[in-house]
Amino acid sequence: MKKLAIMGSGNGSNFEAIIKHFQNRNDVEIICLCNVKDAYIFERAKNLGIKSQHLPFGESFEYFSQNKFDLVVLAGYMRILPENVLKAMGDVINIHPALLPSFKGKDSIRDAYECGVKVSGVTVHYVVPEVDSGRIIAQYPVFIDNGMHLDEFEAEMHAVEHKLYPIVVEKVLDDKVFDFQDLMKNECSGGCSSGCDGGCCK
Numbered sequence: 698m699k700k701l702a703i704m705g706s707g708n709g710s711n712f713e714a715i716i717k718h719f720q721n722r723n724d725v726e727i728i729c730l731c732n733v734k735d736a737y738i739f740e741r742a743k744n745l746g747i748k749s750q751h752l753p754f755g756e757s758f759e760y761f762s763q764n765k766f767d768l769v770v771l772a773g774y775m776r777i778l779p780e781n782v783l784k785a786m787g788d789v790i791n792i793h794p795a796l797l798p799s800f801k802g803k804d805s806i807r808d809a810y811e812c813g814v815k816v817s818g819v820t821v822h823y824v825v826p827e828v829d830s831g832r833i834i835a836q837y838p839v840f841i842d843n844g845m846h847l848d849e850f851e852a853e854m855h856a857v858e859h860k861l862y863p864i865v866v867e868k869v870l871d872d873k874v875f876d877f878q879d880l881m882k883n884e885c886s887g888g889c890s891s892g893c894d895g896g897c898c899k
């Protein structure tokens with residue numbers, strides 16, 4: 698049995714996308730950890746039947762010293778984890794809504810848009826003590842057409858996150874390498890004959 702921890706602080710839409718992707722994997726045990734007591738991610742965990750736990754930031758070192766995981770996935774986790782905690786956590790990955798190393802920080806979607814970039818995208822990377830700086834595992838582009846509104850761009854970025862992250866999490870957990878074909882395979886042109894769960898085929 699593999700052990701996976703998913704850590705968030707708020708909405709939890711990436712958490713939900715990962716859980717749905719893993720629903721047929723009964724060899725993976727998943728727990729949701731959140732540092733914010735009344736975050737919506739707890740509601741999602743409950744509805745999805747996933748074990749969850751409130752983990753205050755200050756208790757992280759102790760928790761991860763006692764509880765070991767094959768992989769820890771950050772999904773909207775809004776605190777900076779220091780080196781000693783990261784060491785206790787083992788392998789930790791994060792998703793960032795920009796093409797790193799450009800547009801680090803929490804307002805990356807707006808920053809990229811206001812800067813006028815024509816291509817942005819989503820990055821999955823290993824977590825190191827310096828924010829948004831670890832080695833890049835996967836990226837996927839999002840094009841910003843002329844006249845595209847910020848909210849449309851934002852919606853597309855989140856849609857790409859929800860497709861990319863579950864696949865990359867599974868690859869890393871299984872010690873496999875991500876490549877673009879993995880993402881294409883999950884896209885469905887309308888027939889739903891290739892394992893599509895219906896989510897992309899409306």
Ligand code: GRF
Pocket residue numbers: 705706707708709710711712772773774792793794858
């Ligand atoms: C996502 O945009 C993610 O890239 C960033 O925080 C946001 C979390 O959203 N790190 P959600 O909680 O998964 O809905």
